[in-house]
Amino acid sequence: MNALLTPRRLLIALLALLAAPATQARAADLNESTEKAMKAASAKVAPTVVKIETAGGAEMVPGGPKKGGGPPPAGIRKGTGPTTGLIVDADGFIITSAFNFANKPTDIFVTIPGRPQRLVAKVVAHDQTRMLTLLKVDAKDLPVPSAFPKSGIDIGQWSLALGRTSDPDAEHPPSMSVGIVSATNRIWGKAIQTDAKTSPVNYGGPLVALNGQVYGVIVPASNRAEGETAGVDVYDGGIGFAVPLEDILAVLPRLKQGQELKRGLLGINPQGNDAYNASPIIGAIQPDSAAARAGMKVGDKITEIDGKKIPNFSTVQHVLGPKYDGDEISVKVMRGDKEMEFKGVKLQGTNTAYVSAFLGLLPMRDDPGPGVEIRYVYPKSPADIAGLKIGDRVMKLAPAAAPALTPIQNRSALLRALQQLTPGVEIKIEVKRKEGDKVETVTAKLIAAPDTLPEKVPLPSSAGKALEGQPKPKGKEPKDPFGPGCGDADEDASFGDDKKEDEKKEDKKDDKPKVETGFIKRTNEALGREYWVYIPGNYDANKSYGLIVWFHDTTEASKDGEKVGRTFRDVCEDHNFILVGPKSGNKDGWVPSETEIVMQDVKTVLGQYTIDKTRVVAHGQGNGGQMAFYVGFNARDIFRGVGTVGAVLGTNPKENIANQPLSFFISGGDKDPLIKDIKESKDLLIERRFPVVFREMKESGKEYFDAATFAEFIAWLDSLDRV
């Protein structure tokens, strides 16, 4: 059976055809025979295709993340109509698409062809990576389909999508939609793609080859989103997906035992956001992850996984995509010029969340060093306990266990050094005292970043020497010691056009008076969309400025443009911030696809002014706040903070990552009908161990910050580069 398409057979058939004069006559019946073959294939699988009916459960299921980011989550109305399943074990196990169970029905009934009585089914387990659900009914001796060998699946082969929902009678042939295999190894290696029509009509049903073997089980899927309903929006769109039956059968024993199958995680993060071009250098490692346990280190360059060459991070995703929790892989890396191999690296289902370590001080900005001047010491923090004082300079630092202290050149180096450490670690700090230039070494035990804010952040915050040490002559490695990335080991690669940036900065310095300040309306020439920037009147290119990206609420009259500029004027002048306000093209709310446009505006501003990349913040109100959450999570190479008023998280939060940390300032009015959901969003973020400041404003509905909260917001903004 499996020899269906072996080259030898094909060759024989071909030769036979060429030799035979009957070629024409036989070819003449091509359509006839193909049609027959299709029906025969369907008939062969039909006894294993079951109808599933459900009752109870939620009326609406949350919309997929694809839509959920910007506008209020639309939600998908989950039908009560029947769905389809495929028998995978004679003892009553049935696999189906998790889509059918997104609304968590209370009762599930299965109709098996040839058996008049409906059977009650129970959910046994889910495969969370492939969005499948295994059901069990009390039945024996059921027919099972044969799996089409994965290695034999070729693009262009006929594929039939079968379903049980169109016809109430399970004794009739299942519904059939015909297409071809469009691609293999889709959705990070987890699915076959077909152009047969797939929709709720046949989700959970089999995708069948012309010989009656099953390629896989039809599921809605999207390579951009996860969840039961991801990919539903492309129904009947000529793009359908099926999880190979061979893969399902491989994990069936685990599913049958009720094991929830999760994705296998290595626990590494890339340096930048460009998964395709950047070389696969590890930018961060999640604590206690598979990679951490194996002994991989930040800076290691991955060269091979399971014998497959790894040119970039995207390949890492492709190789790891199909893996499950508990799968073992082997990884080769280059550490410096030494090749290292890690064998039997056991992937994990969940990563321990990364928790930012906290020393308890604010560094002075824009100081080329060496060393970092302390601007503020958090009361009762490790730094305070160790006796560090405002004005002291941190010169060297290392974990207490390390043989020698590492010199700290500047703020960026300090941030980077601490990002690699975890709470609980004891460190030694060499400090040069303000009083008397005395050099001392103190020890401090790092703690988890607290949610406290400094009562009043001392000013000035900048040494005003941001451009000092900037290379004047071109051709030299441009090295901005403060701004870029702050923590990206590969910081200068972040924006691609750093050279231009530096040139512009030089211009700014030379023609300082020419910098236009105040509220400026701009048009993005390429896209013809408006946005505005607010540059404080006292702009000085020698200071680095934080960037607040304001996402306006699209539905209600909210603080827009000039109004926001006025609100923040003093803040911008005193605390060195620049405001930028992109505009949504959509009245009903921001849409995730606007992220790219927003980022263009943001990057333009980043390229024109001296920006402190540790203080780039997405800030928004209402559905603008929801967009701020979304953009914050999806442009993590840029954003370090998200501040929202009356906004709900649209999607599940991603993990906290060491080299791309995010902090949150979340607020809502106690009279806001959404306050419960806002609190839930906050809890979700805290669960993921993000530093979150939450303020519930009294006697407030959907208004912007009250005065007290605004003051706290400013303190939060100005302390984002705390260590």
Add this chain to the structure above:
Amino acid sequence: MTTRYGNWLLAALLAVPFTATPARAADPFNELAEKTNQKMVKVFGAGGFSRLNNYGTGIIISPDGHILTVASQLLDTSELVVHLYDGQRLKAQVLAVEPELDAAIIKIRLDGKKIEEPNGLKLDYFDFAEAAKRPHAETGDWVLALSNTFEIALRDEPLSLQRGVVMAYTKLAARRGVFEFPYTGEVYVVDAITNNPGAAGGALINRKGELLGVIGREIKNTLSDTWMNYAIPVTAKVDIKELVKDKDGKDQEKIVTETMLSFVTKGMKGEYKRVNRTTTAIGEGGYHGIVFVPNILDRTPAYVEDVVPGSPAAKAGFRPDDLVSFVDGEPIASINVFNTWIKKNTRSGQVLRVEVRRGEALQTIELTLGAHPAKTATPQPAPMPKTP
């Protein structure tokens, strides 16, 4: 068996470049398309505003230019025009419309001729009576659709040909309450995107060029938000509820079965009369006596809390905690679904096949509905004993 086909097909496909004359199917699509095109018209009528198109498609079913199309707003005009395959532009007139078959018969009217007179057109046509005699097509049959989808073909340009298979032969109402559509009979669901603007009234044919059905309108499954691609079969049949007077002059409901064939036959002669149909008022349905759990959610499952003693449900053996799951095969997702179904579809004396979930199995119970008990007067408190 099927393996052989697989091999065979691939081999045949690969063989194509090697043979001197390319392999041809016995029923080449181009010839079929050309022949069928001559039996089709482009229809132009009312519309052209608020998403309603003023164009559609029609199937010629007589040499004199009788045309079968769908019953749409397109026909609400005195200026109905058709374009023949050769580009001729002719006037047409509506002869009969039956919304419950979603079908209409129009006829070409030549200037200076009466509509009922022979007009000597001698057009190519589909013999509808022949077509209606054939058994219906099956799931998996290859089909071709011809229509003026999106008005892409102008005047003498041929209609668009689409290929697909019969995805299912079924009632659109298989998922009940999903479609707002007057036609309730079986349809061909096809796996090609056939039902687009202008396609309604197009032809669904098989590989031999035989007429299978009329492409329907654009309708959306409101439950799954998916558009349906379907054609109404030439074998279509619907039950229409006719309103007749009984001998006492009272209104009575009578079920009349109407077939597409009889509609077409009578319609072509101008003899089709629409029956006086009932607008089924929703009554209270038959009485069961099941007391459900408090219906607090829109989708509270239909759990039995209690049965009224002596009621039909009690006699049938319903028990507390039974979950009513199916009635006459229809899934009962909630108490609301059950109540609506009972009101719409039942009357006293009717026997229902109810499947209830009891523990881990489904039990089938026959429930004979009764008449609603007369509203019992609110029990009066017993008169106070007179105190002496």
